[in-house]
Each structure stands twice: as structure tokens, then as C-alpha cells.
Amino acid sequence: MGRKLLLDKAHIEGIRYYDTYRSNGGYTAAEKALKTLGPDGVLDEVKKSGLRGRGGAGFPTGMKWSFIAKPEGVPRYLVCNADESEPGTFKDRYLMEHIPHLLIEGLLISSFALGANSCYIYIRGEYAWIPEILEQAIAEAKNKGWLGKNILGTGYDLEIYVQRGAGAYICGEETALIESLEGKRGNPRIKPPFPAVKGLWQCPTVVNNVETLAAVVPIINIGGDEYIKFGTGKSTGTKLISACGNINKPGVYEIEMNISVEEFIFSDEYCGGIKNNKRLKACIPGGSSVPVLPANLLLKTAKGETRMMTYESLADGGFATGSMLGSGGFIVMDEDQCIVRNTLTFARFYHHESCGQCSPCREGTGWMKKVLHNIEYGKGKMSDIDLLWDIQRKIEGNTICPLGDAAAWPVAAAIRHFRDEFEWHVLNPDESQKRNYGIAHYADPIPVPAGA
Amino acid sequence: MAVVQFSEEKLNKVKEIVARYPQGKQKSALIPVLHLAQEAFGGWLSAETMDYVASLLQLEPIEVYEVATFYSMFNLKPVGTYMFEVCQTGPCMVSGSDQIIEYIKSKLGIGVGETTPDGLFTLKTVECLGACGYAPMMQLGKHYREHLTPAKVDEIIAECRAKANAN
Numbered sequence: 001m002g003r004k005l006l007l008d009k010a011h012i013e014g015i016r017y018y019d020t021y022r023s024n025g026g027y028t029a030a031e032k033a034l035k036t037l038g039p040d041g042v043l044d045e046v047k048k049s050g051l052r053g054r055g056g057a058g059f060p061t062g063m064k065w066s067f068i069a070k071p072e073g074v075p076r077y078l079v080c081n082a083d084e085s086e087p088g089t090f091k092d093r094y095l096m097e098h099i100p101h102l103l104i105e106g107l108l109i110s111s112f113a114l115g116a117n118s119c120y121i122y123i124r125g126e127y128a129w130i131p132e133i134l135e136q137a138i139a140e141a142k143n144k145g146w147l148g149k150n151i152l153g154t155g156y157d158l159e160i161y162v163q164r165g166a167g168a169y170i171c172g173e174e175t176a177l178i179e180s181l182e183g184k185r186g187n188p189r190i191k192p193p194f195p196a197v198k199g200l201w202q203c204p205t206v207v208n209n210v211e212t213l214a215a216v217v218p219i220i221n222i223g224g225d226e227y228i229k230f231g232t233g234k235s236t237g238t239k240l241i242s243a244c245g246n247i248n249k250p251g252v253y254e255i256e257m258n259i260s261v262e263e264f265i266f267s268d269e270y271c272g273g274i275k276n277n278k279r280l281k282a283c284i285p286g287g288s289s290v291p292v293l294p295a296n297l298l299l300k301t302a303k304g305e306t307r308m309m310t311y312e313s314l315a316d317g318g319f320a321t322g323s324m325l326g327s328g329g330f331i332v333m334d335e336d337q338c339i340v341r342n343t344l345t346f347a348r349f350y351h352h353e354s355c356g357q358c359s360p361c362r363e364g365t366g367w368m369k370k371v372l373h374n375i376e377y378g379k380g381k382m383s384d385i386d387l388l389w390d391i392q393r394k395i396e397g398n399t400i401c402p403l404g405d406a407a408a409w410p411v412a413a414a415i416r417h418f419r420d421e422f423e424w425h426v427l428n429p430d431e432s433q434k435r436n437y438g439i440a441h442y443a444d445p446i447p448v449p450a451g452a
Numbered sequence: 453m454a455v456v457q458f459s460e461e462k463l464n465k466v467k468e469i470v471a472r473y474p475q476g477k478q479k480s481a482l483i484p485v486l487h488l489a490q491e492a493f494g495g496w497l498s499a500e501t502m503d504y505v506a507s508l509l510q511l512e513p514i515e516v517y518e519v520a521t522f523y524s525m526f527n528l529k530p531v532g533t534y535m536f537e538v539c540q541t542g543p544c545m546v547s548g549s550d551q552i553i554e555y556i557k558s559k560l561g562i563g564v565g566e567t568t569p570d571g572l573f574t575l576k577t578v579e580c581l582g583a584c585g586y587a588p589m590m591q592l593g594k595h596y597r598e599h600l601t602p603a604k605v606d607e608i609i610a611e612c613r614a615k616a617n618a619n
Binding site (some may be wrong): 075084085086087089090093120124125126127128129155159161164166167168169180181182183184185186201242243244245246248249284288297305329331333335337341342345346348353355430436 | 540545580592
């Protein structure tokens with residue numbers, strides 16, 4: 001069994017409530033942080049831990065925190081990004097539903113380290129039942145003296161509020177989230193200034209993902225030096241992976257970042273293999289925006305090395321032959337799945353979610369959707385495949401926020417690795433309406449290139 | 453047309469929400485208050501409702517319209533009592549959401565975006581709701597209905613009809 005740091009107590013009955021959480025070691029990290037470590041001590045531990053943002057970008061959390069501006073007399077804010085919307089990702093929901101106090105404790109420690117006296121949890125609007133769970137946990141914590149005025153007699157004050165969004169993927173982007181929290185449309189801001197300097201209401205603000213902030217609790221409990229003993233290289237600690245698609249055991253798994261992709265998919269401890277004894281065709285390992293990989297490149301890198309569930313290994317080979325760990329939204333596709341149709345659903349998703357500020361994204365996502373729709377429904381031309389490639393290339397890197405890139409990458413990767421399937425759709429307009437292309441050669445190991 | 457006016461209880465809730473933000477930043481309350489208004493006034497936001505929210509929060513009406521039109525959860529026209537919001541994004545699609553959507557269409561005799569003549573059901577397709585491991589799924593009111601099958605859809609429809617009859 002892999003070691004766990006976040007979900008180790010998730011199975012305990014009643015862990016959702018304060019008393020059970022507390023009697024199982026809850027809030028000891030908060031006590032240690034406030035009474036012993038102090039803000040700088042907490043920051044040191046988080047830096048030592050090598051914790052990287054768990055929302056998708058993987059930016060070092062300690063570094064992000066150290067950027068926060070501290071002008072005299074200006075409030076600072078911590079905003080918890082619970083706008084989980086990346087297709088394939090449902091890990092933060094699990095954490096908030098089952099162990100809300102872990103998040104509240106993480107928010108307390110992190111706000112204390114940043115010198116923030118107000119903290120907002122921005123949660124996607126569709127998770128409509130979760131705010132009550134969080135607000136109950138906040139009320140319990142406040143009642144026990146972990147929130148409010150003069151916490152533990154240290155003179156430190158903190159209030160935590162829950163804010164619901166209303167259906168907009170873009171609000172997971174931190175500056176769009178801030179705009180939304182200010183009561184506006186979720187249009188990302190041009191950076192700089194970064195939120196660490198001018199964020200919520202133009203005040204210094206840190207925005208972190210739910211899982212990132214929850215991970216601060218075990219880091220303080222065991223110390224940054226112990227935390228790096230979990231995982232591999234720069235992928236320290238554990239990561240929540242939400243696994244879905246054609247597998248026997250979809251769900252949320254906490255993995256230590258030292259297992260192989262093959263083990264994650266096929267072992268009974270995790271996904272339990274492909275459903276209905278089908279063959280593995282492809283996988284999107286880190287949420288819909290990261291490149292899809294065919295089975296052969298998923299299990300081994302182009303160099304023939306075992307692909308591991310780490311930031312580095314999943315990215316090995318760059319976008320030519322690799323992908324990304326991203327948000328940990330792990331989407332598995334079996335031999336019966338159609339790559340064109342799957343890519344179409346993502347193109348439709350990004351078109352729907354584009355905020356419309358930048359022309360390449362607003363127009364380009366719509367064009368990609370239309371072209372993919374034509375190919376999928378037997379009305380495509382061979383030149384459409386090159387047209388798609390051209391559009392995605394013109395979106396990538398030409399927008400204010402990364403939604404443009406996120407829309408471009410899945411299309412690029414699908415064409416890069418599955419071009420024959422697109423061509424088959426174009427050449428067989430009638431047959432492609434009746435059956436799927438199948439698995440072709442993707443399950444076979446690829447030959448090791450000479451000199452690799 | 454009924455007068456657009458929150459109950460005392462809802463007005464207190466608005467005050468409580470506004471108090472979460474610094475002085476003068478009551479615009480931040482807009483999205484939470486629009487949620488309250490949509491719940492209170494028939495599941496959608498009419499121009500009158502939006503104007504009312506604007507006056508409550510001392511905003512220009514345009515500030516409310518531009519937000520209400522941006523977010524997909526705000527309905528700008530009337531919807532059925534029970535709205536089936538079925539996810540159709542990749543992970544749900546590979547788990548059979550296309551078939552579920554077709555089944556609901558045939559069962560209710562309506563297309564996507566339509567409401568049954570009795571005003572009970574609206575079918576809407578939505579993009580990823582974060583329930584990919586429990587696909588196919590839909591949102592029904594405040595909660596998710598997951599691991600959908602045709603039989604489960606039948607049960608949900610029957611459950612809604614029974615609830616409507618009881619009211």
C-alpha cells in the first residue's frame with residue numbers, strides 16, 4: 001500500500017466533523033504553526049517541502065508565497081481556488097466533501113503564514129451542496145477557537161468565507177477568479193501586476209488550489225524535510241489523482257509520486273485495469289487540456305523508460321512524445337473510443353468556456369469545434385486536418401490567459417498521435433458513422449529510436 | 453406579474469453576505485445574491501429581478517446584466533420545474549452520456565434546450581461538472597445524479613412527477 005498524507009484518515013467514520021477530526025490529530029499542525037513556528041517558520045517548511053501547486057500548473061508554492069507584497073496598512077488575502085472545472089478532475093470535491101477540516105486547517109496555517117486576516121474559498125457554483133459542508137466546518141472551528149479573533153491567544157485574527165461561482169471554467173484561472181469574486185464577469189487580467197502585488201480589490205493576494213492548501217497540514221505536521229522523502233525528485237509528497245473513463249475502479253486516489261503509470265492503471269490498489277477486459281487505447285493523464293497519449297507512449301517514454309506518475313516523467317519527451325501531470329484528472333480510453341469524437345467534446349468545451357476577450361481563443365475555439373464536427377460527422381476534407389493544426393498553433397501563446405493553450409494542446413496532441421484516425425474519418429465518411437476506428441497500432445510498444 | 457421582493461429572511465441573508473467583504477465592496481455579493489434571486493423567483497432571472505438585485509446592492513442595472521449573461525448557471529428565460537442538466541464532455545461521453553441524452557429526449561419527447569408542455573421538465577446539456585468518475589451524470593437542482601442508466605433516468609422522472617403531484 002502506498003503511504004498517504006491527505007486521505008490517510010478519510011475512512012474514519014465521522015471525520016467530516018470537528019470532534020472526530022480533532023481526536024484523530026486534527027489541528028495539531030495549526031497549533032504548531034501558530035504557537036511554535038510563526039509565519040516565517042511555516043514559509044520555511046513549505047519551501048523545504050518542495051510542494052508544487054496541485055491545481056495544474058505545478059508552480060512551487062513556497063516561492064509563490066514569498067512573492068506576496070507587504071505594503072504597510074494594506075490587507076492581504078488568501079483565496080482558495082475550489083473552482084475545480086478541468087474535465088477529468090474531481091479530487092478537490094472529494095476532499096471538501098469528506099475531510100473539510102483538513103482544508104480549513106490548511107487555510108488557517110497558510111493565511112497565518114501570509115499575514116491574511118480574511119480568506120475566501122471560491123467554489124464552483126455547481127458544487128451547490130458543498131458550501132454547507134464547509135460552512136458547518138468553519139462554524140465548528142470558530143466555535144472551538146480556531147477562527148475568529150485572537151486565535152490561541154496569539155493575537156492573530158482570521159475569518160474564512162465561502163463564495164459560490166455560477167458556472168464558468170475560466171474562473172479557475174486565478175485573475176478571472178479574482179474578478180468573479182469582485183462581482184464581475186470572469187475575464188482574466190493582464191499580468192503583471194500579479195495577484196501577489198495587486199489581487200483581490202487591488203490588494204496583495206495569493207490564490208492556491210484546495211489540494212495545495214490541504215497539503216500544508218501534513219507538511220507542518222511532519223516537517224518539510226520528511227515530506228520530501230515522499231515522492232521522487234522534484235515531485236515531492238503525494239498527489240490526488242481522480243481517475244475516470246473506461247477503468248474498473250474510477251475514483252479519487254492518493255498516490256505517492258513514485259509509482260509507474262502501468263501500476264496505477266492496472267493494479268487493484270488503484271484503477272483495477274481496463275473495464276470489460278478491453279485493451280487500453282489512450283489516456284489523458286492530467287485533465288483535458290494536457291496532451292493525450294497513445295498506450296505505447298503512455299506506459300513507456302520514447303526512450304523506452306518506464307513512465308512514472310510524476311511531474312517530470314509524464315512530461316518526458318515534451319509535447320512531442322510526453323504529456324503533463326496537470327491537475328491529476330486521469331482519463332482512460334479503451335479500444336472502442338473514438339479520438340475524433342473525444343477531441344470534439346473538448347473543443348466544444350473550450351469554445352463554450354472561452355471568456356471572449358482574446359480573438360484567437362474566442363474565434364479559434366469555435367473554428368476548431370466546427371472543423372472537428374465536420375470530420376466526426378463524415379463531412380471533413382483532408383485539408384481540414386492541416387487547417388486544425390494551423391488554428392491551434394495560432395491560438396497557442398497568443399492569449400491573455402492559458403485557456404487558449406489549454407484549448408490548443410488537446411487538438412494538437414490528437415492530430416500528432418492519431419492522425420491516421422482523422423484521415424480514416426475523412427476517407428470513410430459512411431463507415432465512420434457506423435463504427436469506431438479501433439486501436440490500430442497504439443497498444444504496441446514503439447521501437448526505441450536509434451541512439452536513444 | 454408578482455412583485456419582485458425578497459422575504460425578510462432572504463433580505464437578512466443578503467445583509468450577511470454583504471458583511472463578508474470590506475466596506476464599499478458590496479459588488480462582490482452580486483453572484484451569491486443572483487443565486488438567491490434565481491431560487492426565490494421561479495428558477496430564472498427576469499429583467500425585473502435583475503433590476504431589483506441592482507437596487508439592493510446599489511449597482512447599475514448593466515453591472516448585473518453583464519454578470520448574469522456571463523455565467524452558465526443563470527437562466528435568462530423560464531425553465532421547467534425540474535431541469536436535467538446532463539454532462540456531455542469527454543469523460544462522460546466515453547462512459548455513455550450520448551445514449552443517456554438520447555434516452556431522455558425520447559422519454560420526455562423534447563430536444564436539448566426545450567421544456568415539456570406541462571412545464572415540468574427542461575433538458576439542458578452542460579459541460580464538465582466534476583463528476584467524471586461517476587459518469588454518466590446530471591445535475592438536478594442542488595444535487596448530482598450519478599452512474600446514470602436508462603432505468604435510473606426512469607426512476608428520476610417518476611420521482612419528479614410524484615413530487616410535482618404532491619405539491
